[in-house]
Amino acid sequence: MKNNRNISSWSPTSWRNYKAAQQPEYEDKAQVLACLETLRGKPPITTRGEVDRLRMELADAAEGRRFVLHGGDCAECFADCRADVLMSTLQVLLQMSMVLTYATRKPVTRIGRIAGQYAKPRSQAYEVVDGVNLPVYRGDLINRHDATAEARKADPSRMMSGYHHATASLNYIRALIEGGYADLHHPKRWDLAFIKKSKNRVAYKKIVDAITDAIQFMDTIGAVDSSERLRRISFYTSHEALLLPYEEAMTRRETGGEYYNLGAHYLWLGYRTSDINGAHVEYLRGLRNPLGVKVGPGHSPEAIVRLIRSFDPDGIPGRVTLITRFGASNIGRMLPPVIKAVQKAEVPVLWSCDPMHGNTEVLADGRKTRRLKNIFSELEQCFHIHGAMGSSLGGVHFEQTGGAVTECIGGSLKSARQLEHYETVCDPRLNGAQALEMAFLIARMLR
Ligand code: PEP
Numbered sequence: 308m309k310n311n312r313n314i315s316s317w318s319p320t321s322w323r324n325y326k327a328a329q330q331p332e333y334e335d336k337a338q339v340l341a342c343l344e345t346l347r348g349k350p351p352i353t354t355r356g357e358v359d360r361l362r363m364e365l366a367d368a369a370e371g372r373r374f375v376l377h378g379g380d381c382a383e384c385f386a387d388c389r390a391d392v393l394m395s396t397l398q399v400l401l402q403m404s405m406v407l408t409y410a411t412r413k414p415v416t417r418i419g420r421i422a423g424q425y426a427k428p429r430s431q432a433y434e435v436v437d438g439v440n441l442p443v444y445r446g447d448l449i450n451r452h453d454a455t456a457e458a459r460k461a462d463p464s465r466m467m468s469g470y471h472h473a474t475a476s477l478n479y480i481r482a483l484i485e486g487g488y489a490d491l492h493h494p495k496r497w498d499l500a501f502i503k504k505s506k507n508r509v510a511y512k513k514i515v516d517a518i519t520d521a522i523q524f525m526d527t528i529g530a531v532d533s534s535e536r537l538r539r540i541s542f543y544t545s546h547e548a549l550l551l552p553y554e555e556a557m558t559r560r561e562t563g564g565e566y567y568n569l570g571a572h573y574l575w576l577g578y579r580t581s582d583i584n585g586a587h588v589e590y591l592r593g594l595r596n597p598l599g600v601k602v603g604p605g606h607s608p609e610a611i612v613r614l615i616r617s618f619d620p621d622g623i624p625g626r627v628t629l630i631t632r633f634g635a636s637n638i639g640r641m642l643p644p645v646i647k648a649v650q651k652a653e654v655p656v657l658w659s660c661d662p663m664h665g666n667t668e669v670l671a672d673g674r675k676t677r678r679l680k681n682i683f684s685e686l687e688q689c690f691h692i693h694g695a696m697g698s699s700l701g702g703v704h705f706e707q708t709g710g711a712v713t714e715c716i717g718g719s720l721k722s723a724r725q726l727e728h729y730e731t732v733c734d735p736r737l738n739g740a741q742a743l744e745m746a747f748l749i750a751r752m753l754r
């Protein structure tokens with residue numbers, strides 16, 4: 308294994324000299340190579356200009372001038388590449404950002420776990436289903452969820468499908484936004500059925516009315532610039548950089564010699580692939596994209612500083628988002644030493660809180676769930692700890708869907724018995740009402 312990580316030794320393929328965790332075993336190696344060759348010739352999904360713009364927005368958020376909402380599905384499925392699913396996920400994110408912008412008077416950057424969030428790290432390589440030992444499902448980019456040996460085989464052609472589904476999804480989202488769907492002149496268009504039943508409906512309606520009023524006023528006095536700005540928003544796409552051959556094939560060399568992964572705007576390093584000597588760290592360090600780094604109970608403050616330095620030796624603003632996911636019962640003890648170490652090392656980061664992944668529980672029937680009370684507790688503690696230490700929380704990272712699912716306990720869902728609409732293929736997600744409740748909590752914290 309190599310260990311001299313200077314930038315001159317990096318290339319889009321240099322990760323292959325390092326140990327890569329969480330990779331599938333493909334039977335047909337020739338087919339893998341053929342798929343990657345085809346992918347390399349495909350047009351990119353994003354552009355360098357957009358990626359650079361996001362990095363600047365994240366730099367702003369690190370300075371407290373913006374807030375970042377980073378959310379979407381845990382594991383997107385190809386079958387969910389549908390207008391209704393994409394639109395409702397976008398609606399919830401738009402509603403959340405409207406609540407935040409209104410409450411804080413700060414712009415919000417929206418990043419979706421969408422249009423490419425197809426590969427999942429797993430804690431076990433095998434699982435027993437109805438007495439049969441099967442390889443685990445690793446996300447639609449790799450295999451199928453059905454519980455058969457055939458479905459669970461890693462299939463290289465799914466990388467091609469992943470590219471096409473990501474492209475179709477982002478194309479639709481871009482068209483919605485360009486066509487004025489996110490226009491603040493008509494926030495009522497985003498109303499989903501759940502709003503009527505939500506305990507936040509009155510507060511939400513007040514915001515919508517106040518915004519509509521303000522916009523009408525601007526239109527009346529002819530404040531054309533501001534009004535025009537409200538018609539367009541920016542929206543960015545992200546996923547966990549997990550399946551390295553795919554990510555390598557989506558890497559493009561731009562004029563000037565810099566490398567960008569143009570399969571997304573933003574990529575993150577997962578908790579389970581954060582070995583500082585591993586292949587994922589090697590691959591990501593050579594890109595110009597802004598990066599998320601998930602850290603939790605398994606990382607020491609020193610290890611976290613080393614990770615940040617390996618991605619950002621030059622201290623580029625907006626380059627690294629540190630996404631902490633300690634869990635409600637650990638954060639009080641574990642976050643302060645990390646903030647202290649990062650402050651002492653003077654490495655600039657944007658702090659984000661993932662209050663989901665440290666608060667997962669397994670029910671007696673084997674399903675995973677999360678309690679809103681723990682999710683909200685971690686988030687509140689995170690705001691308070693940063694505030695008390697002269698630091699600031701600039702974003703949140705969460706798993707949400709626009710569908711009327713019941714996967715997390717809390718809000719109007721009082722107990723595990725009510726988890727009737729449990730649809731996730733991986734982690735439990737917030738439904739629209741729960742996500743909106745979280746937005747109101749964040750708004751209170753930021754005020
Ligand atoms: C995820 O974000 O879906 C995930 C697996 O998170 P983590 O790597 O933090 O466990």
Ligand code: CO
Pocket residue numbers: 381382664706733734
């Ligand atoms: Co998850």
